[in-house]
Amino acid sequence: MLRRVLRLVPDRNIGKLLLLDDGERVKDVVRHHWIVFVAPYAIVLGGVLLIAMFPLLPISVAGVMALVGVGVIAFGMLRSAEQHLDVFVITNHRVMRIRGVFEVKVATMPMARILDITVERTVTGRLLGYGHFVFESAAQAQGLRDIRFIPAPLERDRTIQRALVAAGLRGPTGR
The missing domain is CATH 2.30.29 (PH-domain like)
Incomplete structure (x- = not known):
């Protein structure tokens, strides 16, 4: 299952995009500054906190909060991946x-x-x-x-x- 998901992540092999026959060479590869990851990681932390509240809530609400927490974590990780893969x-x-x-x-x-x-x-x-x-x-x-x-x-x-x-x-x- 994990391999199927990883196949969906695009290849960042920059060499495939270069015009090597014309002498094109990479001078610099730049990823975003670490500040762009603060908001996505805060979103993930919020999802973890929602899941951590599971034992403190009535069972009728706890399951819904845990599912919401998983969704929030997935959203935060997607936002983090967007920033990481922007080169x-x-x-x-x-x-x-x-x-x-x-x-x-x-x-x-x-x-x-x-x-x-x-x-x-x-x-x-x-x-x-x-x-x-x-x-x-x-x-x-x-x-x-x-x-x-x-x-x-x-x-x-x-x-x-x-x-x-x-x-x-x-x-x-x-x-």
Whole structure:
């Protein structure tokens, strides 16, 4: 049974998505900052507390509360899996976002299309070490615009800027 469920989880083999014949190489693989897991884990904890109340409640209510608790735990774990499987990849040719639990969505943007990258850092983000990327591209409709809760965003921005310079898309002194 567990193997059947695990087969539904998408493959995160990034190598399958690379253009190896064209010399595409991964520069950085970025997962979300740990702060995105606080809410899903709090939801799981709430489900555990509902189940823990089982012996304290009348039997007519206890069974329903236990089922609700299991449902809350499953919901929290699904939300956690969504965050864990949301991956941002920087290569020397493009940036990609791969996400989804049961179905995989891949959004890519070639380096040549990146016009501007805005790094947004709130006060909380600066204190905890995360930020958000907003990509502006030459395309009207973008599949890859907002990437939220990126750890060490300034370092990731420098990685992208270096890739742009190496590709000859930006000068060595500026964006």
